[in-house]
Amino acid sequence: MTRTAPGSSAPTGPRQAPPGQDGTVTDQPRPTGDTNTDGTDGTPDRSSWSAGAEPLTGRMHRLGERVRGFDGRRPFWWDLHLTGLLVLAALVDASGGWKSIAFDPDVSGRLVVAMSLAFSVPLMWRRTRPLTVLGVLLAAALVNAWTGAHLQAAYLQLVVVFNIALRLPLRTLMWACAAVLVPVAVGATRYPVGSWDQQFVPHLYGIALVALLGLVVRSRRDWTASLVERARRLEVERDQQARLATAAERARIAREMHDIIGHNLSVITGLADGGAYAAATHPARAAQALEAIGTTSRQALTELRRVLDVMRDDAPPIAELAPQPALTDLGPLVEGVRAAGLPVSLTVDGDPGTQPAGRQLAVYRVVQEALTNTLKHGGPEAAATVAVSYADNGTVTAEITDTGSPQSSPAGTGPGRGLTGMRERTALYDGTLEAGPRRTPPGGWRVRLRLPKDSAP
Known part of the structure; x- marks a missing residue:
């Protein structure tokens, strides 16, 4: 639409640009699209009834x-x-x-x-x-x-x-x-x-229409209420899942810290007692004990830092930071316990193959905790035996026995996290754990772990 001054005639043909220097006239393309313009500078015509208008449905809904x-x-x-x-x-x-x-x-x-x-x-x-x-x-x-x-x-x-x-x-x-x-x-x-149906049928239609309208509104209201209730339940379940995940993570970190600190402190205590005993008569043995204490302490600090790094917000992925001892580390574990003064023999039967890292960690921690308990409660004359076997079907069995005094066994030490942590790790892989005093001579304590084939947490 082109505006014209009063008394002037509106152009009838296509709009043309002013003549150029050579007197030619070129056609200018019309603007395309649905935008209403005033015909002068191409700006939208705000006087149009549809310009910026809100849909009627939106107004009615509001x-x-x-x-x-x-x-x-x-x-x-x-x-x-x-x-x-x-x-x-x-x-x-x-x-x-x-x-x-x-x-x-x-x-x-x-x-x-x-x-x-x-x-x-x-x-x-x-x-x-x-x-x-x-x-x-x-x-x-x-x-x-x-x-x-x-x-x-x-x-x-x-x-x-x-x-x-x-x-x-x-x-x-x-x-x-x-x-x-x-x-x-x-x-x-x-x-x-008039006829009967002329007086009766319109009222029947009106009553039926109003009743159906009420049922529709009721159905929509109930449906909306069900959605709100479902959203509320999902929110509650989400919060519960978050709390359960937090509790599970705290329990996992508590198990790791208990196994790391408890074992290493027990080894350090044994080494310190042995070094103090040998300091007067065998200075070289005392120096070896101090060196072993330093090595064990540094090892414990390294693993403890890894566990604490997991709790940081800016930490890399957990799989890279979490301590993951494997079954191949049982040898160094036994050597460290021996250095603390507990005679330990290790027997491995079968090939570990490609056991998942989680199963290997569970077996390692159970063996570690059993030896730690022997160090703390077995007495000075105790000796331990570790037997690990791998079956062809993927089943892993670990049995740890000691000859410590039954009166000094973990069962008589009151509540603790040692046996609880072992059972939790075993339950993650649908395994079985037996722990208790040995009834046959020479006495002592026995822990037996069995993880079935292809068990996953």
Whole structure:
């Protein structure tokens, strides 16, 4: 669209650019797209009715949300305002408009006003007592049909039908719809204007439509409530899963720190006691004990730093930082225990093959904890035996026995995390762990671990 000054004629052909220096005229391409322009500089025409207009559905949705929000916050005031509006409409019709469609225009005015109030005022309690309100409206509807006043306010029964469909069982709704049709049948019988179906069927359609609308709104409300409840349950389950994951991680770190610190401190204690005993007579042995204490301490610090690094937010992936001793490290483990003063013999039967790192760590930690318990509780004359076997089907069995005093066994040391940690590690791989005193001479303690084939955490 091109604007022209008053009194001038609008151009009829395609828009042309001003002539160039050589007098030629070139056609300029029209702008494409749906943008409305004013024809001068290509800017959008803000006077267009569609420019920046909000969709009607968006406005209606926002308006409905506001109404529902007000209804939810102040239901009494909403019911009061709505009932007042309906009472006003019913009284306006009772002022004389009802006579234009009445079957009997000579009905008393006071009766008409009373029926109008009976149709509108009880709607204040339509949500809390819908059946009682429907009974009052049905009584007024019967009087309305019998007298022939044919008041428009009788259609307010549909509001109660809607509330019954929204809140009460389906069987109650069916009886309510049937009851609302009774005054219609009375009016059609007393004042037969036209055919029966012309008076009865439109009311039937209206009642059915309102009842279906109430069922649709009820279904949508229940569906929304179920979604909200599901979201709440998922949020609770998410929080529970997070707490369980946190507890599991804390238990895992606690097991690692217990195994690392407990074992290494037991070794250091044994080395320190042996070095103190040998310092007076064998200075060279004391120097070896001090050197072994230093090596064990540095080893413990290294593994402890790895465990603590896992808890850092800026730490690399856990798989790179977590301490992962393997079954091949059983030899150095036994050597360290021997250096602490506990005679240990190690027997390995079979080939470990390609055991997963987690299974190897579980076996290693169980052996480590069993030897640590022997160091702490076995007594000075104790000796230990470690036997590890690998079956062809992938089953791993480890048995650790010692000859320590049963009175000094872990069972008599009170609550601790040693046996608990071993059982937790075994349960991760569906294995079995047996720990208890040996009943056959020479006594002592026995721990037996068995991890089945292809067990995964």
